[in-house]
Amino acid sequence: MTKPNTGQNNKGQKLDFIRQIVADDLKTNKWSGRVHTRFPPEPNGYLHIGHAKSICLNFGIADQFSGLCNLRFDDTNPIKEEAEYIEAIKEDVRWLGFDWADRLYYASDYFQQMYEYALQLIKAGRAYVCDLTPDQTRQYRGTLTKPGKDSPYRSRSIEENIDLFEQMKAGKFPDGSRTLRAKIDMAHPNLNMRDPVMYRILHAAHPRTADAWCIYPMYDWAHGLEDSIEEITHSICTLEFENHRPLYDWFLDQLGVFHPQQIEFARLNLSYTVMSKRKLLQLVADGLVTGWDDPRMPTICGLRRRGYSPAAIRNFCTVIGVNKFNSTVDIALLEHCLREDLNKTSPRVMAVLKPLKVIIDNYPEDKVEQLDAVNNPEDPSAGTRKVPFSKELYIEQDDFMESPPKKFYRLAPGREVRLRYAYFVTCTDVTKDSNGNITELHCTYDPATRGGDAPDGRKVKSTLHWLSAPHALKAEVRLYDHLFINENPDDAPEDKDFKSNLNPDSLQILTDCRVEPSLADTKPLGRYQFERLGYFCTDSSKDNLIFNRTVTLRDTWAKIQKKQK
RNA sequence: UGGGGAAUGGUGUAAUGGUAGCACGACUGACUCUGGAUCAGUUAGUCAAGGUUCGAAUCCUUGUUCCCCAGCCA
Numbered sequence: 001m002t003k004p005n006t007g008q009n010n011k012g013q014k015l016d017f018i019r020q021i022v023a024d025d026l027k028t029n030k031w032s033g034r035v036h037t038r039f040p041p042e043p044n045g046y047l048h049i050g051h052a053k054s055i056c057l058n059f060g061i062a063d064q065f066s067g068l069c070n071l072r073f074d075d076t077n078p079i080k081e082e083a084e085y086i087e088a089i090k091e092d093v094r095w096l097g098f099d100w101a102d103r104l105y106y107a108s109d110y111f112q113q114m115y116e117y118a119l120q121l122i123k124a125g126r127a128y129v130c131d132l133t134p135d136q137t138r139q140y141r142g143t144l145t146k147p148g149k150d151s152p153y154r155s156r157s158i159e160e161n162i163d164l165f166e167q168m169k170a171g172k173f174p175d176g177s178r179t180l181r182a183k184i185d186m187a188h189p190n191l192n193m194r195d196p197v198m199y200r201i202l203h204a205a206h207p208r209t210a211d212a213w214c215i216y217p218m219y220d221w222a223h224g225l226e227d228s229i230e231e232i233t234h235s236i237c238t239l240e241f242e243n244h245r246p247l248y249d250w251f252l253d254q255l256g257v258f259h260p261q262q263i264e265f266a267r268l269n270l271s272y273t274v275m276s277k278r279k280l281l282q283l284v285a286d287g288l289v290t291g292w293d294d295p296r297m298p299t300i301c302g303l304r305r306r307g308y309s310p311a312a313i314r315n316f317c318t319v320i321g322v323n324k325f326n327s328t329v330d331i332a333l334l335e336h337c338l339r340e341d342l343n344k345t346s347p348r349v350m351a352v353l354k355p356l357k358v359i360i361d362n363y364p365e366d367k368v369e370q371l372d373a374v375n376n377p378e379d380p381s382a383g384t385r386k387v388p389f390s391k392e393l394y395i396e397q398d399d400f401m402e403s404p405p406k407k408f409y410r411l412a413p414g415r416e417v418r419l420r421y422a423y424f425v426t427c428t429d430v431t432k433d434s435n436g437n438i439t440e441l442h443c444t445y446d447p448a449t450r451g452g453d454a455p456d457g458r459k460v461k462s463t464l465h466w467l468s469a470p471h472a473l474k475a476e477v478r479l480y481d482h483l484f485i486n487e488n489p490d491d492a493p494e495d496k497d498f499k500s501n502l503n504p505d506s507l508q509i510l511t512d513c514r515v516e517p518s519l520a521d522t523k524p525l526g527r528y529q530f531e532r533l534g535y536f537c538t539d540s541s542k543d544n545l546i547f548n549r550t551v552t553l554r555d556t557w558a559k560i561q562k563k564q565k
Numbered sequence: 566u567g568g569g570g571a572a573u574g575g576u577g578u579a580a581u582g583g584u585a586g587c588a589c590g591a592c593u594g595a596c597u598c599u600g601g602a603u604c605a606g607u608u609a610g611u612c613a614a615g616g617u618u619c620g621a622a623u624c625c626u627u628g629u630u631c632c633c634c635a636g637c638c639a
Contacts, residue, residue, distance in 0.1 A: 014578090014579060014580095014587095016578090020581090040639095042638090042639055044638090044639080074639070076638095076639080077638065077639075079638090080638070080639085133637095134636080134637055137636095137637070138635070138636085141635060142567095142635075143567085143635055144566085144567055144568075144634075144635060145566055145567045145568095146567085146635095147567090148635090175637085176637065178637095179637055181637095188568090189567055189568040189569090190567095190568055190569070190634080191567095191568080191634055191635050192634070194635090197636090197637050199637085200637035201637080202637085216637095218636090218637075218638085218639090219638070219639050220639095222639095223639085239570075239571090239632075239633065240632090240633055240634080240639095241633095241639090242569060242570060242633070242634090243568080243569055243570090243633065243634050244634090245569090246569090264570085266571090266632090271576085319577080319578085319588070319589085320577060320578080321577065321578050321579090322578095323571090323577090323578080324570070324571060325570085325571045325572065325631085325632075326571085326631080326632055326633095327576085327577065327578090328576080328577090329576075329577055329589095330575090330576045330577070330589065330590070332576085332589060332590060333576075333577065333588080333589050333590085335589095336588090336589060336590090337589095339601090339602095343601075343602060344602095348599080374598095377598095377599085377601090377602075378602070407600090409600070410600090418598060419598095420598060420599070421598075451598090452598050453598075460598090461600095462598095462599095462600075463597095463598050463599065463600095464599095465599075529599085529601085531599050531601080532599045532600080532601070533599090534601095553599075553600090553601050553602090554600090554601065554602090555600070555601085556600045556601090557600045558600090559600095560600085
């Protein structure tokens with residue numbers, strides 16, 4: 001049974017201004033009850049979290065109002081586009097959790113129809129072939145404050161225009177020698193309306209149509225037609241296309257074809273990162289990151305490799321809302337959405353990033369106990385697992401201080417703490433090397449506290465994670481931090497650019513880490529919480545055991561330390 | 566100096582002429598076998614000035630600030 005399209009918001013969330021328009025249209029039956037959106041990426045790069053906002057908007061609206069959303073590649077410029085991006089984009093959209101069913105389209109599939117529409121416009125006297133060079137075209141266009149002037153080729157006869165346009169298509173002219181232009185108004189205050197170019201000559205092989213075409217449609221001409229052919233109802237795009245809407249409307253009106261409504265919203269900006277394809281490409285090209293899927297990148301594939309979940313990204317996209325003015329979302333909000341999801345879904349596991357050896361002096365030499373550990377306290381159905389305990393353990397170097405400051409609750413000489421799911425232990429001795437570095441701790445354990453509870457009810461200030469030294473697995477862990485040191489990376493000294501704001505400590509590689517044995521057969525992209533440390537994700541490179549830190553846990557102690565400095 | 570948009574706590578957003586609310590962050594406190602999670606609380610806002618109205622974030626006027634547009638890119 002299909003849900004009736006009442007125009008009511010059926011998920012109990014507040015309507016943003018776009019959903020409001022959609023709901024109103026449903027109410028007035030403007031599109032005979034239909035809602036049909038599309039996500040139209042150009043296959044010239046990888047998708048990033050800004051695209052996720054658009055994907056969630058378009059697919060989300062379709063879902064919410066019982067409509068449809070197409071995936072359409074806007075492949076009108078063969079010089080910039082590559083087939084490899086198409087597969088990557090499809091994978092990313094799918095991974096985010098959206099389904100275009102059988103509605104995968106390409107602008108290039110419409111080239112023939114667009115050509116015929118162009119002929120129709122020529123015959124109506126609304127388009128002409130122009131012989132001006134790119135440079136001359138610019139000069140004739142005028143400026144923001146001065147009107148342009150008519151091209152000398154503007155008044156060619158319809159017959160001549162048809163003939164020339166056919167020759168353009170047939171490959172008779174070199175690149176850049178002629179264009180097809182709409183005949184609108186060279187004095188129009190909106191520069192986009194000053195006889196915009198509809199077709200340019202490009203003798204370039206297209207990833208999908210190969211050399212079938214040597215004329216390619218410009219965005220303004222093509223996009224509205226793509227939307228119209230697919231009978232899109234709401235064509236949602238970003239703010240910079242607001243100036244193009246009159247042209248979008250003009251083409252569709254001249255042709256008298258199905259006319260979707262274009263609606264513009266503001267792009268996403270995130271603090272401590274950059275979002276433009278150009279800048280991201282520069283980071284990759286200059287080797288400042290390891291690739292598009294570097295876990296520090298805001299690309300979908302980067303976030304995936306970092307350990308982000310699709311649900312976290314989707315939730316973030318609904319929480320940030322939709323608006324018509326530029327804003328910068330605090331990356332802390334993204335991280336909040338991340339932790340919120342990961343907390344509920346990630347199995348807990350123990351790992352020691354900077355191992356410190358601990359000997360339990362009163363524990364039998366060869367004894368090994370298998371202790372029960374809870375997999376996820378937020379999800380009882382996740383069950384429990386066994387973790388081995390023995391005389392030689394590792395704890396975190398940061399969890400011990402010889403002379404602890406105020407508010408340091410962890411292990412210190414003479415102090416008793418709990419080893420999670422294991423025993424209460426008390427530090428009795430500290431061994432150091434000749435340089436005074438701590439090499440080993442000696443402790444005693446209380447056998448009565450097995451499992452971590454004291455029968456006499458005594459309390460300890462803190463609980464530490466730990467690993468049995470002989471059972472622990474070696475692993476490499478990569479700690480990531482914000483890519484940029486500045487909230488706004490573009491806020492750079494005058495003679496420098498955003499790259500001067502790169503965070504030199506955005507990646508820290510720890511090669512001597514230990515993880516619990518249950519991680520032996522972890523699969524790439526496996527997500528875990530390393531107890532007390534943060535969320536980590538098995539890296540996709542399979543050679544060694546490598547984990548990427550997705551995000552730290554909220555850390556009150558770190559905050560206190562920071563304040564004390 | 567042309568045209569098109571937009572302004573609500575530190576940040577992101579709601580309020581569609583009728584109590585300025587929510588979330589993030591920050592800060593308290595409670596609880597806790599993760600200094601996590603959870604729970605309770607505090608903090609802080611309508612760009613400005615006029616006007617209409619019983620009543621204005623919302624309507625009107627003027628001003629200020631910010632964004633976009635002079636690709637044969639999208």
